[in-house]
Amino acid sequence: xxxxxxxxxxxxxxxxxxxxxxxxxxxxxxxxxxxxxxxxxxxxxxxxxxxxxxxxxxxxxxxxxxxxxxxxxxxxxxxxxxxxxxxxxxxxxxxxxxxxxxxxxxxxxxxxxxxxxxxxxxxxxxxxxxxxxxxxxxxxxxxxxxxxxxxxxxxxxxxxxxxxxxxxxxxxxxxxxxxxxxxxxxxxxxxxxxxxxxxxxxxxxxxxxxxxxxxxxxxxxxxxxxxxxxxxxxxxxxxxxxxxxxxxxxxxxxxxxxxxxxxxxxxxxxxxxxxxxxxxxxxxxxxxxxxxxxxxxxxxxxxxxxxxxxxxxxxxxxxxxxxxxxxxxxxxxxxxxxxxxxxxxxxxxxxxxxxxxxx
Ligand code: SF4
Numbered sequence: 001x002x003x004x005x006x007x008x009x010x011x012x013x014x015x016x017x018x019x020x021x022x023x024x025x026x027x028x029x030x031x032x033x034x035x036x037x038x039x040x041x042x043x044x045x046x047x048x049x050x051x052x053x054x055x056x057x058x059x060x061x062x063x064x065x066x067x068x069x070x071x072x073x074x075x076x077x078x079x080x081x082x083x084x085x086x087x088x089x090x091x092x093x094x095x096x097x098x099x100x101x102x103x104x105x106x107x108x109x110x111x112x113x114x115x116x117x118x119x120x121x122x123x124x125x126x127x128x129x130x131x132x133x134x135x136x137x138x139x140x141x142x143x144x145x146x147x148x149x150x151x152x153x154x155x156x157x158x159x160x161x162x163x164x165x166x167x168x169x170x171x172x173x174x175x176x177x178x179x180x181x182x183x184x185x186x187x188x189x190x191x192x193x194x195x196x197x198x199x200x201x202x203x204x205x206x207x208x209x210x211x212x213x214x215x216x217x218x219x220x221x222x223x224x225x226x227x228x229x230x231x232x233x234x235x236x237x238x239x240x241x242x243x244x245x246x247x248x249x250x251x252x253x254x255x256x257x258x259x260x261x262x263x264x265x266x267x268x269x270x271x272x273x274x275x276x277x278x279x280x281x282x283x284x285x286x287x288x289x290x291x292x293x294x295x296x297x298x299x300x301x302x303x304x305x306x307x308x309x310x311x312x313x314x315x316x317x318x319x320x321x322x323x324x325x326x327x328x329x330x331x332x333x334x335x336x337x338x339x340x341x342x343x344x345x346x347x348x349x350x351x352x353x354x355x356x357x358x359x
């Protein structure tokens with residue numbers, strides 16, 4: 001493909017214009033489109049809005065398991081028979097201690113994640129108070145993922161100081177019934193619209209590799225563009241034995257990188273985060289993902305562990321990127337990983353480190 005093709009991708013994206021579905025499909029699968037110039041074209045867009053910075057996020061799995069929903073990919077789903085460490089919402093002191101730890105470790109954003117369909121009004125009031133305390137004590141951005149939320153709940157959380165609400169679309173509207181039967185794509189969309197209505201920034205992303213086609217990935221990227229999401233996590237599916245979706249996707253590093261490039265072109269100003277599955281599916285090409293994406297999770301994901309943080313930090317530095325942090329001196333975190341099942345599942349002492357240290 002001629003160099004003008006790649007150049008046009010960058011300029012079209014920077015000018016805020018939409019790529020056609022045909023062009024998007026080509027980016028994902030056309031063999032005549034070479035990966036290196038494609039990555040460079042996406043990098044030009046990334047660099048315009050985020051320079052060479054990488055934002056690091058730490059997830060706090062504040063409530064694990066006990067979920068009535070049946071998302072087919074999820075170890076916490078009611079339909080799953082996975083030996084996870086289930087626990088109800090952590091005590092406030094534990095969540096606050098983990099916020100402090102995230103702040104001290106140099107994380108830019110602290111993400112509180114709860115399993116479940118959505119919080120009750122009483123739980124929303126509790127979360128609002130907790131978020132207010134975190135924001136009072138630590139200069140760290142706070143993101144909450146708590147399931148389906150209506151306008152009143154979104155407003156209460158925003159008033160408390162919440163910076164972002166996470167609710168992933170995960171896959172296209174067409175493909176959604178194949179990955180969940182207890183709630184719909186529209187339910188998820190309404191949660192994001194509620195957040196938007198009250199002026200709360202949205203974080204919403206995708207899981208690549210759940211049996212969808214390239215057209216589904218294009219649809220989701222365009223839906224997220226319409227929502228003007230501030231943050232867009234791109235997960236690469238890791239099947240967990242005991243869930244309904246156990247087929248290992250045939251994702252190549254080349255394809256995963258093309259997906260990240262496409263998402264960058266279609267969502268030029270979004271913080272695009274390389275999320276779960278990066279280690280497994282990108283393999284030796286993982287560092288290349290930093291060219292289209294500008295954000296990463298460290299310390300693993302919800303139930304699965306990730307690469308040691310020190311290795312991730314080294315990779316970022318080696319590639320010439322800098323870490324956007326809330327502290328001058330970034331402390332390196334300890335490596336935590338232990339094999340359990342077919343993916344590395346987190347142990348209770350990792351999910352609830354405070355409880356362990358107080359025991
Ligand atoms: S993804 Fe969330 S809502 Fe779906 S089963 Fe898992 S915890 Fe429940």
